[in-house]
Amino acid sequence: MVDPTSDLGEDIDEADAPSCASCGSKIIQSPTHRVVTWVEDGSVRTQHFCSEECKVAAADEA
Ligand SMILES: [Zn+2]
Numbered sequence: 001m002v003d004p005t006s007d008l009g010e011d012i013d014e015a016d017a018p019s020c021a022s023c024g025s026k027i028i029q030s031p032t033h034r035v036v037t038w039v040e041d042g043s044v045r046t047q048h049f050c051s052e053e054c055k056v057a058a059a060d061e062a
Helices: 052-061
Strands: 034-040 043-049
Touching: 034 052, 043 052
Parallel strands: none
Antiparallel strands: 034 043
C-alpha cells in the first residue's frame, strides 16, 4: 500500500516538489534523489538533495 500524500514517485506537481537543499533544483522523479532526516529540537527535520554529490557537498559545509 502506497500513501499518495507522501509518495514522491509519480504525478507530483512541480510546485509541490522538494528543492535540493544544496543547489536549489526542483527534484521531480529523480533517481538520484536523496532524503536526509534527523531530529532537532524534538521535531523531525527533512532535507532533500538532487544527488549524492549535493548531499556530500552540504555535509562538507556543516
Ligand atoms: Zn542539488
